Amino acid sequence: MKQPLAVVCAVVVSFGLGMLLAGGIGAPDAETDVFELDLPAAAERMWFPDAAQYDNDGEPLSDESFEELMSSLEVAMTADETLADFEREADLHLWNFMRRLAVPEISDEQKERINAYMDALAEEHPDSRAISQRRRLLDGYASPMPAMPSFVGFATLFSDPEGLPSDGEPFVDAQVEQLLAQLEATLNVPEASGNFEDEASVPLWQLGMQLQRGTLSEEQSLHVSAFMDRLAEKYPDAVEKLDQQRFVIENLMPGKVAPNIVGKDTEGVEFALEDYRGKIVALIFSGQWCGPCRGEYPYQRAMLEIYEEEDVALLGVNSDAVLDTIVQAKEREGLAYRTWWDGHSQPDADQVAAEGPIATEWNVLGWPQIYVLDEEGVIRHTDKRGGALIAAVDELLMEKRMREWETESEAVEVEAETETEDEEDPEAGAEAEAEKGQE
Numbered sequence: 001m002k003q004p005l006a007v008v009c010a011v012v013v014s015f016g017l018g019m020l021l022a023g024g025i026g027a028p029d030a031e032t033d034v035f036e037l038d039l040p041a042a043a044e045r046m047w048f049p050d051a052a053q054y055d056n057d058g059e060p061l062s063d064e065s066f067e068e069l070m071s072s073l074e075v076a077m078t079a080d081e082t083l084a085d086f087e088r089e090a091d092l093h094l095w096n097f098m099r100r101l102a103v104p105e106i107s108d109e110q111k112e113r114i115n116a117y118m119d120a121l122a123e124e125h126p127d128s129r130a131i132s133q134r135r136r137l138l139d140g141y142a143s144p145m146p147a148m149p150s151f152v153g154f155a156t157l158f159s160d161p162e163g164l165p166s167d168g169e170p171f172v173d174a175q176v177e178q179l180l181a182q183l184e185a186t187l188n189v190p191e192a193s194g195n196f197e198d199e200a201s202v203p204l205w206q207l208g209m210q211l212q213r214g215t216l217s218e219e220q221s222l223h224v225s226a227f228m229d230r231l232a233e234k235y236p237d238a239v240e241k242l243d244q245q246r247f248v249i250e251n252l253m254p255g256k257v258a259p260n261i262v263g264k265d266t267e268g269v270e271f272a273l274e275d276y277r278g279k280i281v282a283l284i285f286s287g288q289w290c291g292p293c294r295g296e297y298p299y300q301r302a303m304l305e306i307y308e309e310e311d312v313a314l315l316g317v318n319s320d321a322v323l324d325t326i327v328q329a330k331e332r333e334g335l336a337y338r339t340w341w342d343g344h345s346q347p348d349a350d351q352v353a354a355e356g357p358i359a360t361e362w363n364v365l366g367w368p369q370i371y372v373l374d375e376e377g378v379i380r381h382t383d384k385r386g387g388a389l390i391a392a393v394d395e396l397l398m399e400k401r402m403r404e405w406e407t408e409s410e411a412v413e414v415e416a417e418t419e420t421e422d423e424e425d426p427e428a429g430a431e432a433e434a435e436k437g438q439e
Contacts, residue, residue, distance in 0.1 A: 039185065039189065040085070040088050040089050040092055041079070041081035041082070041085075041089055042076070042081075042082070042088075042089045042092035042093050042096070043092060043189045043190075043191065044189070044190070045190055046190045046191065047072060047075070047076040047093060047096065048069065048072045048073070048076070048096055048097065048100065049065070049068050049069060049072060049100075051099070051100060051148060051151075051191070051195075053065055054069070054100040054101070054103060054104055054148065055103050055147075055148050056103060056104050057103070058103060058104065058105055058144045059104060059105065060104065060105045060107065061101075061104035061105065061106055061107070061110065065104075066110050066113075069097065069100060070113065070114075070117065072097075073093070073094075073097045073117070074117075076093040076096075076097075077090060077093060077121065086125065086128065086130075087128060087129065087130050090125075090128065090130045090131065091130035091133075091134070094130060094131070094134040095134070095151075096151065096191065098134060098137065098138065098141045099141070099148055099149045099150075099151070100148070101114075101138075101141050102141050102144075102145045102147075102148050102149055103144060103145060103146075103147065103148050104144070105144055106143075114138065115138070118131065118134075118135050118138065122135065150192075150195075150198050150199045150201070150202070151189070151191040151192050151199060152186050152187065152189060152191070152192045152199050152202070152203055163175065164210060164213055164214065165213050165214025165215070166213055166214075167213075167381070168213075168214060168215055168254045168255075168380065168381065169214050169215065170214060170215045170216075170217065171211075171214045171215065171216055171217070171220055173220065175214075176211075176216070176220050176223065176224065179207060179210055179211065180207075180224065180227050182207075183203055183204070183207050186203050187199065187200060187203060196235040196237075196238050197235070197237055197238045197241060200235075200238060200241060200242075201241065201365065202365065204241065204242070204244075204245045205245075205363060205365045205366070207245070208245060208248040208249070208252070208363060209366070209382075209383065211224070211248075211249065211253060212248075212252065212253055212254065212382040212383070213382070214254070215253070215254050215255050216249075216253055216255075221249060221250065221253070224249050225246055225249060225250065228242050228245060228246045228249070244360075244363050245363065247361070247363065248362075248363050252362060252363070252371075252379065252382075253379065254379050254380060254381065254382065255378065255379065256378065256379050257376070257377050257378055257379075258273065258283070258371065258373050258377050258378070258379050259273075259361070259362075260272055260273050260274045261273040261317070261340065261358055263340040263341075263342070263357075263358060264340065264341065264344075265338050265339055265340060265341065266318070266323065266326060266327050266330070266339050266341050271338065271340075273315065273377070274377065276313045276315065277375065277376065277377055278311060278375050279311045279312060279313045279375060280310075280311060280312045280313070280372070280373070280374060280375060280393055280396045280397055280400065281312075281313050281314075281315055281371075281372070281373040281377075282303070282312070282313070282314045282315070282370060282371075282372055282389060282393060283315050283316075283317070283370065283371040283372075283373065284296070284300070284314060284315065284316045284317070284368060284370050285316075285317045285319070285359060285362070285364045285367060285368055285369040285370070286316055286317070286318060286319070286367065286368045287318060287319035287320050287326075287352065287354065287367060288318075288320050288325050288326055288329045289319070289320060289325075289351050289352050290319075290367045290368065292367065292368060293367055293368040296368055296370075296385060296386065296389075297333045297335060299385075299386050299387070299389060299390060300314060300335055300337070301333070301334050301335065302390065303389075303390060303393065304334075304335075304336060304337060306390070307393070307397075310397060311375065311397070311400065312393055312397060313337070313338075314337035315337065315338055315339070315340075316335075316337060316338070316339030316340065317339070317340050317342050317356075317358050317359060317362075317364075318339050318340065318341050318342055318343065319342055319343055319352065319353050319354045319356060319359060319367065320341075320343050320351070320352075320353060321343050321346060321349035321350060321351050321352060321353040322343070322351075323341055323343070323344070326339065326341060326343075340358055342356030342357065342358045342359055343356055344356070345357055354367065368385070369382075369383065370382070370383060370384055370385060370389060372384055372389070372392045372393060372396065374396050374399070374400070375396075375400055380392070380396055
């Protein structure tokens with residue numbers, strides 16, 4: 001049960017820092033379209049001892065390493081750069097401190113020292129949300145975890161630049177360049193350098209999520225793929241991770257035909273995504289373990305009722321470790337739509353099986369993840385939730401109806417023109433009818 005808790009806590013940290021760092025992206029220069037990334041001082045140099053020193057397979061943390069860590073924290077929290085922008089800098093320093101407590105065994109005496117320091121820090125900065133938030137998470141991170149959380153993966157340096165597409169609009173080249181520059185700067189901060197494979201997962205995923213908000217031209221897609229090639233040359237040990245992101249760029253962007261999914265549903269019957277061509281599809285990656293996923297259930301029930309007689313299908317990809325969990329949840333919550341159970345590949349998982357073959361291929365790291373496909377299987381929207389998902393499906397359903405109406409109208413028009421021609425030339429019409437009879 002420890003690891004799922006760590007994941008949840010990490011996501012909280014990530015979103016908190018994303019808000020704090022939202023002002024860190026400089027506007028483009030009007031003449032050169034060059035973007036400047038204003039990194040916090042907490043990320044620009046190494047403030048703490050080497051993280052590898054604290055990744056000790058759960059062994060007790062030595063007094064020497066502990067004292068070095070506490071001294072580094074004091075220096076970081078009282079530095080002029082920190083005091084100049086306390087919330088932004090302190091939050092990142094505290095995260096960097098806490099992640100070094102994740103793996104080793106922390107003694108009761110050491111925990112008392114940490115708590116006393118945090119209490120004193122809170123008294124000195126009573127209005128600091130960063131301190132209160134980290135203080136609440138401290139006990140969880142001071143208990144041994146199987147692996148140290150990453151620096152840029154969870155204490156994310158990404159923010160959404162202004163002006164990005166929000167609903168499938170085309171990207172301009174400068175926006176793509178800005179996102180790639182952000183990624184490169186993020187992966188080159190001192191805490192992350194030399195540990196690309198562990199640090200890159202979430203920033204790469206975030207890049208994909210941001211690019212999925214709009215539509216890439218063919219040239220832009222090739223440019224992003226070439227960027228991934230350069231990263232692969234620089235970090236050959238991370239080729240598999242980069243290939244996953246390349247798959248997203250080449251297959252999971254708006255305007256691309258969604259890759260087929262073939263697997264067994266919760267009743268053990270095999271089916272395929274392509275079986276639903278001709279219908280608008282909401283493809284929902286979800287799990288009963290995931291609070292935000294459960295928050296979508298009322299909207300899904302509403303959609304089942306609204307679109308009961310329409311060419312609309314809800315399809316799920318479930319990440320619960322135990323099949324009976326999702327079977328009972330679907331029955332209890334009234335979610336009568338077909339679902340692939342993707343948790344079968346992780347028999348040792350306790351509750352969360354989020355690394356199944358389908359979720360892995362589709363590079364799902366944030367849950368829920370939702371794709372909306374048109375009747376041709378083309379991805380039209382990503383990450384629509386709640387009422388926005390219903391509105392997106394409504395829009396595609398209306399487009400489908402309009403195309404069908406136009407097709408029918410054209411057919412009626414052609415038939416009317418043919419009848420008119422027959423009336424004007426009865427002999428030709430008779431010959432045409434005779435030819436039809438011979439056929």
